[in-house]
Amino acid sequence: MDIMDHYLYTKEHEWINIEDNIGTMGITDYAQSALGDITYVELPQQDQEVEQFEQFVSVESVKAASDIFCPMSGRIIEVNDKLEETPALINKDCYGKGWIAKIEIKDLDETSNLMSAEDYRSYLESLDH
Amino acid sequence: MSIEVALHNTPLAQEHIALGAKMVGFSGWNMPLQYEGILAEWEYNRKTCSIFDCSHMGEFIVHGCAIDSGLDRIVTQRIVDMPVKTCRYGAMLNEQGGVIDDLIVYRKALQEWMIVVNASNIEKNAKHFRERLTSKAVFEDISFETAKLDIQGPLSRDILKIFVPDIVELKYYTFDEFVLLGGKCLISRTGYTGEMGYEIYCPWEKSKELWQRILKNDKVRPTGLGVRDVLRIEMCYSLYGHELEETISPLDAGLDKFIDFEKNFIGKDVLLKQKSLGMNRRASCFTSDSRRSPRAGHKIFDEQGHIIGEVTSGTFSPALQMGVGLGFIETLSDNIGKKIFFGDEKNKATGKIIKRPFYKDGSLKH
Missing domain, CATH: 2.40.30.110 (Aminomethyltransferase beta-barrel domains)
Structure with a gap:
């Protein structure tokens, strides 16, 4: 499974990449692989206020729908509307072109509730056993 | 305490794992959900050719005359006038008119029938048959010795023809016995995908060689239960446990044309009442x-x-x-x-x- 070194992760397999106080978010390689072919993404609203670990997106694959939880609290400032037409971008490039939304982070201290790449790798290994 | 029930393996379980399939428990069987991915597998089925392992499904043999054996009363479809080597779709009902299972009856000879049922219902159905068939019937459950491979897709005939040249003669919803890789197999022109296709019934021990030989053709890809469900929904075919259940009337489920009201069958009186009251x-x-x-x-x-x-x-x-x-x-x-x-x-x-x-x-x- 691909993991990006400088991103932070949740137990529900979302990632966030923080630059200054803007976070870009998506789902991990493990999540996209478990879901299979993604066919629909219900994106959050522009300017929507979201709490950490609150459900803010819903992702559907051919046979199932899954809730996606927001890695940090804040205000949604941009959504990846390319996913409306091409949800498979998440399968193809989950850490790049398959990003879901950008958030203006309310409280950087919340990063203490997230995992580093190293921790997430150990976490995935623990799931395999 | 958790109780783990061991899943049955079809004779091809190791083949699926070797092909990288994602395996899931389905109706008590360890089955391939998908190999490459549902969308890719959908393309093979609709545009070229795909092969499914459906060895989990149940097959029964009934020897006896349609009426005297009790078979005609167990199933809803008309079977007395079925020509030999044809198949007919229908259902079997409980006394309350609910669907115990949907099934296909194959007339192998004037007094020999094969009934194909869903994997989830093999035991329940076998019990129902044993209880409802008369002393003039001989019943055999061959589910655990019969493998079933479904070859489906617009190129399925061209590909199967390489192994069985006579397959081109087979018409929709008919079947015959053919020699395939040196052994006898029953092949019907049936399926669950909406594409031209065939279902091959062969001995358990023969299935691995057959599976491998067919997959050597680069126009055929293995397809799993995930895409099978997508394909049948696109055709609006019912699936037991979803559109059909013991509490669902076949009339509600839209199976009207697979019910012969001119004959007697278990559950008929309830269906007649439902018809007169209106659905x-x-x-x-x-x-x-x-x-x-x-x-x-x-x-x-x-x-x-x-x-x-x-x-x-x-x-x-x-x-x-x-x-x-x-x-x-x-x-x-x-x-x-x-x-x-x-x-x-x-x-x-x-x-x-x-x-x-x-x-x-x-x-x-x-």
């Missing part, structure tokens, strides 16, 4: 207005927000590039074109009731 719900199919897909268990609402039904199966349809669903709607009219909503009280999406099936371009009867 109050109807099997319906609807498209989503977007890529968002209905899911089993979603409610169906009318434009005023009243619950008018429930979704029994739903998926994203690669053919239509939108969500599609099957369900029961409380109604007397067919409602074609009616606008509906699906989802739950908090989150609904719009859709429209349409005429079945969703997928109309299949090679089924080519």
Whole structure:
């Protein structure tokens, strides 16, 4: 499974990449692989206020729908509307072109509730056993 | 305490794992959900050719005359006038008129029948047959010695022809015995995908060689239960446990044309009563207005927000590039074109009731 070194992760397999106080978010390689072919993404609203670990997106694959939880609290400032037409971008490039939304982070201290790449790798290994 | 029930393996379980399949428990069997991915597998089936391992399904043999054996009373479809080497789809009902299972009857000889049933119901069905067949019938459950490989897709005939030249003669819903890789197999021109296709019944121990030989042809790819469900929903075919159940009347489920009211069968009196009272719900199919897909268990609402039904199966349809669903709607009219909503009280999406099936371009009867 691909993991990006400088991103932070949740137990529900979302990632966030923080630059200054803007976070870009998506789902991990493990999540996209478990879901299979993604066919629909219900994106959050522009300017929507979201709490950490609150459900803010819903992702559907051919046979199932899954809730996606927001890695940090804040205000949604941009959504990846390319996913409306091409949800498979998440399968193809989950850490790049398959990003879901950008958030203006309310409280950087919340990063203490997230995992580093190293921790997430150990976490995935623990799931395999 | 958790109780783990060991899953049955088909004779091809190791083949699936070697091909990288994602395996799942299905009806007590360890089965391939997908290999490459549902959308890629959908392409093979609809455009070239795909092969499914359906060895989990059940096969029974009944020896005896249609009427005297009791077989005719157990199944809803007319079987007395079936020509030898043809198959007919129908169901078997309980005394309350509910569906115990849907099934296909194969007439192998004047007094020899094969009945193909769903994997989840093998034991229940065998019990029902043993209890309801008369002393003039001989019953045999050959499920655990019979493998079943489904070759489906517009190129299925061209590919199977390489192994069995005479296959080109086989018409829709007929079957015959053929020599395949040095052994006898029963092959029918049937399937569950809406494409031209064949179901091969062969001895358990023969299936691995057959599977490997067919897959050597680079136009054939293995396909799993995930895409099988998508394909059957696109055709609006019922699946036991979803559109069919012991508590569901076959009339509600829209199986009318597979029920012969001119003969006697178990559950008939209840169905006649339902017919005279009039039905109050109807099997319906609807498209989503977007890529968002209905899911089993979603409610169906009318434009005023009243619950008018429930979704029994739903998926994203690669053919239509939108969500599609099957369900029961409380109604007397067919409602074609009616606008509906699906989802739950908090989150609904719009859709429209349409005429079945969703997928109309299949090679089924080519």
